[in-house]
Amino acid sequence: MKLIVLVIGLGIIGFIGWWFFAKHQVAEESAAVADDQQVVDVEVKGGYSPEVVILKKGVPAILNFTRTDSSSCLDRVIFSDFGINQELPQNEKESIQIDTDKAGEYAWQCGMDMFHGKLVIK
Ligand SMILES: [Cu+2]
Numbered sequence: 001m002k003l004i005v006l007v008i009g010l011g012i013i014g015f016i017g018w019w020f021f022a023k024h025q026v027a028e029e030s031a032a033v034a035d036d037q038q039v040v041d042v043e044v045k046g047g048y049s050p051e052v053v054i055l056k057k058g059v060p061a062i063l064n065f066t067r068t069d070s071s072s073c074l075d076r077v078i079f080s081d082f083g084i085n086q087e088l089p090q091n092e093k094e095s096i097q098i099d100t101d102k103a104g105e106y107a108w109q110c111g112m113d114m115f116h117g118k119l120v121i122k
Pocket of ligand 1 (some may be wrong): 072110113114
């Protein structure tokens with residue numbers, strides 16, 4: 001009996017540990033550079049995937065946002081550091097050009113500041 005309780009207890013601890021770790025993992029993607037240009041596709045569905053985009057400094061960059069989520073919450077994406085406020089029609093690919101001249105971390109957000117992503121230029 002004690003053994004069963006112990007096994008179940010360890011199982012629960014293991015599960016919590018796994019859940020905690022999995023939840024805090026952030027989808028991160030580095031842009032592939034080709035022909036002096038870097039492109040990253042971002043899916044917009046209950047948030048952003050990837051949530052963190054890593055860009056190379058000085059190489060022209062394009063982010064292709066495709067919103068498959070029907071929620072109006074995500075129908076705009078805002079890059080305040082770049083003065084970008086782009087509408088994202090559902091199921092259409094919207095290309096956003098990013099100026100990569102300055103290294104740094106730049107957050108982006110949905111129109112209501114509920115969902116966030118981050119650009120890392122380095
Ligand atoms: Cu929102």
